[in-house]
Amino acid sequence: xxxYLPIAEMSVNIFLFLGMGGAVGFLSGMFGIxxxxxxxxxxxxxxxxAAVAVGTEAAQIVASSVSGxxxxxxxxxxxxxxxxxxxxxxLVGSLLGVEAVKLLRRIGQFELFVSLAYVTFLxxxxxxxxxxxxxxxxxxxxxxxxxxxxxxxxxxxxxxxxKMRFHRSKLYISAIPPLxxxxxxxxxxAIMGVGGGFIMVPAMIYLLRVPTSVVVGTSLxxxxxxxxxxxxxxxxxxxxxxxxxxxxxxxxxxxxxxFGAVAGQKLKGEQLRFLLAGLxxxxxxxxxxxxxxxxxxxxxxxxxxxxxx
Amino acid sequence: MRLSRRVVKGILGAIxxxxxxAMLAGxxxxxxxxxxxxxxxxxxxxxxxxxKEGGAVAQAExxxxxxxxPADTAPRESVQADVSSRSVAVTSSFTGTEIVVFGAVDHxxxxxxxxxxxxxxxxxxxxxxxxxxxxxxxxxxxxxNTHSITFESVPSYYAILSTRPLNDVTNPLVxxxxxxxxxxxxxxxxxxxxxxxxxxxxxxxxxxxxxxxxKDGLYVQEEYGVVFIGRSLFRASVNxxxxxxxxxxxxxxxxxxxxxxxxxxxxxxxxxxxxxxLWLHNFxxxxxxxxxxxxxxxxxxxxxxxxxxxxxxxx
Numbered sequence: 290x291x292x293y294l295p296i297a298e299m300s301v302n303i304f305l306f307l308g309m310g311g312a313v314g315f316l317s318g319m320f321g322i323x324x325x326x327x328x329x330x331x332x333x334x335x336x337x338x339a340a341v342a343v344g345t346e347a348a349q350i351v352a353s354s355v356s357g358x359x360x361x362x363x364x365x366x367x368x369x370x371x372x373x374x375x376x377x378x379x380l381v382g383s384l385l386g387v388e389a390v391k392l393l394r395r396i397g398q399f400e401l402f403v404s405l406a407y408v409t410f411l412x413x414x415x416x417x418x419x420x421x422x423x424x425x426x427x428x429x430x431x432x433x434x435x436x437x438x439x440x441x442x443x444x445x446x447x448x449x450x451x452k453m454r455f456h457r458s459k460l461y462i463s464a465i466p467p468l469x470x471x472x473x474x475x476x477x478x479a480i481m482g483v484g485g486g487f488i489m490v491p492a493m494i495y496l497l498r499v500p501t502s503v504v505v506g507t508s509l510x511x512x513x514x515x516x517x518x519x520x521x522x523x524x525x526x527x528x529x530x531x532x533x534x535x536x537x538x539x540x541x542x543x544x545x546x547x548f549g550a551v552a553g554q555k556l557k558g559e560q561l562r563f564l565l566a567g568l569x570x571x572x573x574x575x576x577x578x579x580x581x582x583x584x585x586x587x588x589x590x591x592x593x594x595x596x597x598x
Numbered sequence: 599m600r601l602s603r604r605v606v607k608g609i610l611g612a613i614x615x616x617x618x619x620a621m622l623a624g625x626x627x628x629x630x631x632x633x634x635x636x637x638x639x640x641x642x643x644x645x646x647x648x649x650k651e652g653g654a655v656a657q658a659e660x661x662x663x664x665x666x667x668p669a670d671t672a673p674r675e676s677v678q679a680d681v682s683s684r685s686v687a688v689t690s691s692f693t694g695t696e697i698v699v700f701g702a703v704d705h706x707x708x709x710x711x712x713x714x715x716x717x718x719x720x721x722x723x724x725x726x727x728x729x730x731x732x733x734x735x736x737x738x739x740x741x742x743n744t745h746s747i748t749f750e751s752v753p754s755y756y757a758i759l760s761t762r763p764l765n766d767v768t769n770p771l772v773x774x775x776x777x778x779x780x781x782x783x784x785x786x787x788x789x790x791x792x793x794x795x796x797x798x799x800x801x802x803x804x805x806x807x808x809x810x811x812x813k814d815g816l817y818v819q820e821e822y823g824v825v826f827i828g829r830s831l832f833r834a835s836v837n838x839x840x841x842x843x844x845x846x847x848x849x850x851x852x853x854x855x856x857x858x859x860x861x862x863x864x865x866x867x868x869x870x871x872x873x874x875x876l877w878l879h880n881f882x883x884x885x886x887x888x889x890x891x892x893x894x895x896x897x898x899x900x901x902x903x904x905x906x907x908x909x910x911x912x913x
Contacts, residue, residue: 293692293840295871295878300693300840348897355901356908397732397743517894524890528882532893533690539897543904580740586813587734588806589743592727592843 296531297341303537309335310349310541317353317542318549319556320565321505323512325350325483326411328538329403330572338591339400340390341531343482344523348535350484350516353542358513361506368457368503372510374464375489378471379478379515386479387522393480394527397591401580406481408577414487415569422562429559458499458507466497471511479519484512487569673705676861677718677853684865686838687872694840697722697867698833699759701851706830717760717767717854718824718832721778722867724755724816725845728788731803747803748788754843755816756783759823759834768857776852776859780808780817815839844869 291300309331317324325346332342361367393399449463470492474485489508493499499507524530553561679701686695699720708715729752732743760767764779774782785804811817816839824834838847847867852859871879882889 291691291693291840293688293690293875295875296882298841298843348893351894351897352900352904355898356905359902359905397730397746401740401742517897520894520897521887521890524882524893525886528886530882530890530893532878532882532889532896535893536896536900539900543900546904547908582741583736584734584741586806586810587741588731588803588810589734590729590731590807590810592729 292533292537294337294531294534296345296529297337297534299336301335301534305335306534306537307541310538311545312541313538314353314542314545315549315552316545316568318546318551319553320549320561321553322565323350323353323484323486324542325478326407326481326487326569327572328542329482330407330576332534333400333403337531337534338529339403340394340527340529341534343390343403343480344520344527344529345531345535345538346482347478347516347520347523348530348532349538349542350478351513351520352535352539353546354484354509354513354516358506358509361509364506366503366506367510368455368499368507369510370453371455371458371460371467371497371499371503372507374453374467375471375474375507375511376514378468378473379475379511380518382472382475382477383479383515383519383522384475385472386476387519387526389476389480390523391526403481404576404580406477408573408580410477410481410488411569411573412577414491415566415573418562418566418569422559422566425559426563429557455499458497458503460498462497467493470496471515474511475515475519478512478516479522484516486512674860675706675716675853675855676704677851677863678702678704679720679849679851679863679865681849681865681867683867685868685870688844688869689871689873689875692840692875694842695838696835697838697847698835699849699851699865700831700833701863702832703830703853703861708826708829711826711828711831713829714761715855716826717762718826718834719761719764719767719778719852719854720757720759720824720834721850721852722755722757722759722836723753723777723848723850724843725753726751726784727754727843728752729807731807733803733806745799747800749804749807750786750788752785752807753783754845755838755847756780756811757818757820757836759820759836761822761824761826761832763821767854768859772857772859776850778852780812780819783808783817814841816842838869842869844871 290303292303293300309328313324313328313331316322316327328349329342329346332346333339337345358367389402390399393402449465451464452461453464454461470489474489477483477488478485486508489511490504493504493508494501520530556564679699682698682700683695686697699722701718703716706716729749730746731749732746734741735744736742737744758764758779764773773779776782777784783804785807787800808817818836820834820836823836824832826832847869849865849867851863851865853861853863870876881892
């Protein structure tokens with residue numbers, strides 16, 4: 290059964306895309322991730338124009354993050370003040386990111402930048418996670434207690450001006466680092482079609498020393514609003530949000546996530562991280578291969594959607 | 599602590615590496631732009647438009663008096679044709695459609711459908727659209743778009759159907775004059791086209807456009823796609839793929855005898871979005887802000903629904 294996508298302007302098999310949404314939803318439910326970094330490349334591999342994939346995926350991330358954010362909110366795991374500062378940076382980053390997409394599309398380098406961004410970020414994060422999970426698994430086996438990261442040590446991040454008090458996180462730090470982190474995440478999110486949790490969560494833990502209990506909730510809070518904003522910007526600036534495609538992915542994703550969450554409870558944390566690291570590296574290598582392998586055809590054509598811009 | 603440092607360093611490193619790669623790519627692009635070649639149009643511009651119907655017919659009469667036909671008093675042949683559907687609706691369930699082009703040769707002098715006195719060539723041409731063609735080159739191990747040409751207008755769709763291979767029907771001159779055949783598709787580069795490309799390369803770009811369009815099923819040729827089913831009746835069918843760009847399709851029917859066009863007929867198929875498809879497309883392009891908010895609202899609704907369902911499931 291096929292359906293015609295109004296913005297991507299292609300006829301696709303409904304069940305294929307529902308299945309894709311379901312598979313990514315399963316993994317995101319299992320690992321507790323947004324899944325944008327899996328979905329966007331998958332959409333591009335299946336022939337959706339890269340810009341439409343990125344714009345539409347932003348909408349899907351809103352759907353998949355909302356329920357998580359609400360659950361965290363109910364458990365009082367959101368530092369609203371910290372979230373707002375991250376959000377302010379995120380909105381600026383998103384604005385810059387969408388403009389960057391517009392510019393890159395005009396000069397024909399958008400696909401290249403998306404691929405480079407994926408290869409570098411996924412590659413680095415995948416390797417780090419792999420090392421960390423192997424370390425943790427080794428420690429579990431040898432019986433040594435896993436090292437507990439203790440907040441409280443001062444690093445250069447804490448010596449900046451514009452200090453603010455974040456009650457929920459029990460922090461008194463400069464507003465500049467969270468603003469900057471939010472901006473980088475918003476920028477990458479708009480260009481790569483991801484929520485950016487995979488950058489924000491480690492950055493909050495290790496750079497800002499936010500207690501782990503509020504990290505996930507606060508980052509989800511930021512992601513919901515920033516990706517919502519990014520979706521609207523992609524719709525107005527690039528006209529690359531396909532609502533029909535977004536709905537297909539949402540339906541598949543929501544169902545898949547339920548099963549994934551159940552599966553995830555059966556695995557240990559370090560095992561989950563090991564598997565996730567492998568997945569991340571796989572995506573990174575696959576995209577990297579596309580950059581270095583000799584293309585089947587050196588030429589490509591594209592229509593100029595939306596006139597000059 | 600050791601680990602946290604490593605992670606932070608890793609992320610910073612990733613940003614640095616990415617910035618480095620971006621700069622490298624930018625440098626290469628600037629370099630490519632510097633190697634600008636003089637602008638030369640690939641084919642004679644539209645200043646001397648090909649003499650269409652009338653001219654071709656006049657020429658045909660002048661150059662080649664019909665030899666095997668003795669009856670000078672017999673009325674001259676002409677062609678009439680039509681399409682099976684003059685308007686095609688592109689809806690959510692659109693998966694392509696078949697268009698049948700049929701017609702008749704008036705005052706046909708051939709005795710049977712097989713006698714082969716006449717040739718019919720049918721061209722279906724979509725709306726001319728702007729199009730960018732790009733070429734990748736290997737830059738430091740990575741394949742990057744380095745050269746590009748913007749074509750002012752390239753037919754979005756192009757199908758040629760004929761009773762015989764085009765080279766058997768007539769000579770290249772006639773084909774060129776009437777824009778029949780992939781080699782003669784009207785393709786004009788934008789004035790002062792951008793990056794450094796030579797005329798020979800421009801030709802390669804034009805060929806690549808045709809090749810890629812063929813791969814997408816948007817440029818098709820069927821050398822025996824038109825059949826006579828009587829001494830004057832003929833028929834051809836063409837399958838429009840699901841990815842056919844919306845807009846009018848011009849259908850041109852040429853009647854050939856002895857390699858010369860003796861009559862032409864034109865028709866039009868309109869491809870239009872309809873129903874939900876039309877509504878969503880208009881919404882997205884005319885009220886983009888509202889459309890964006892609409893999409894986000896749906897997303898939030900879906901998320902809330904999922905969260906409510908989960909709560910009920912847990913209870």
